Amino acid sequence: GENVGLHLPTLSVQEGDNSIINCAYSNSASDYFIWYKQESGKGPQFIIDIRSNMDKRQGQRVTVLLNKTVKHLSLQIAATQPGDSAVYFCAESGNKLVFGAGTILRVKS
Amino acid sequence: NAGVTQTPKFRVLKTGQSMTLLCAQDMNHEYMYWYRQDPGMGLRLIHYSVGEGTTAKGEVPDGYNVSRLKKQNFLLGLESAAPSQTSVYFCASSYSSLRQGDSPLHFGNGTRLTVT
Numbered sequence: 154g155e156n157v158g159l160h161l162p163t164l165s166v167q168e169g170d171n172s173i174i175n176c177a178y179s180n181s182a183s184d185y186f187i188w189y190k191q192e193s194g195k196g197p198q199f200i201i202d203i204r205s206n207m208d209k210r211q212g213q214r215v216t217v218l219l220n221k222t223v224k225h226l227s228l229q230i231a232a233t234q235p236g237d238s239a240v241y242f243c244a245e246s247g248n249k250l251v252f253g254a255g256t257i258l259r260v261k262s
Numbered sequence: 263n264a265g266v267t268q269t270p271k272f273r274v275l276k277t278g279q280s281m282t283l284l285c286a287q288d289m290n291h292e293y294m295y296w297y298r299q300d301p302g303m304g305l306r307l308i309h310y311s312v313g314e315g316t317t318a319k320g321e322v323p324d325g326y327n328v329s330r331l332k333k334q335n336f337l338l339g340l341e342s343a344a345p346s347q348t349s350v351y352f353c354a355s356s357y358s359s360l361r362q363g364d365s366p367l368h369f370g371n372g373t374r375l376t377v378t
Contacts, residue, residue, distance in 0.1 A: 195371050196266070199366040199368070249321075250367075
């Protein structure tokens with residue numbers, strides 16, 4: 154939505170470059186993690202997920218990395234395109250599903 | 263398939279007025295959820311339902327009521343709107359449990375509510 158961007162960190166990348174968006178999670182018992190993409194005026198859209206028994210999972214142009222030692226999750230987008238511009242947020246699932254606030258990705262042409 | 267459809271898209275209420283937000287899904291999902299999204303914050307769960315005829319409180323349920331009379335519909339009611347309820351409201355559905363298992367949440371495009 155339009156107001157989601159307030160006070161969120163912003164990552165600006167050149168079209169064609171790779172993007173890395175980071176997320177720190179809080180619950181060491183969380184065992185399932187999801188990345189969502191939210192374009193302006195739209196609802197969150199599922200991108201990719203990963204379980205705690207994995208360190209890495211790849212999708213189409215996206216890779217999620219999980220470091221359980223430091224409770225860190227990252228989303229890598231290869232060859233970033235203008236259509237990738239959006240807010241990206243992670244969610245962790247332990248005894249409940251908790252969403253992060255998100256990072257704005259701006260792609261410069 | 264339309265996925266998850268929310269109506270209305272926008273609404274302005276005066277303090278004390280009531281309204282109902284409608285959510286419909288055509289994916290035959292058992293689980294449905296209502297979230298609110300506020301600037302700089304993650305999505306917060308208001309209420310959810312694990313099946314037709316069931317509802318349960320989420321993280322921020324006060325001032326809201328819900329009903330799930332039909333599997334495909336999940337209604338969110340504001341009994342007496344307050345300015346603190348100004349937000350963007352998202353409905354979501356999933357095939358499996360709240361912890362998702364193998365099934366991520368599918369979201370609607372939101373209802374932007376302003377309470378003056």
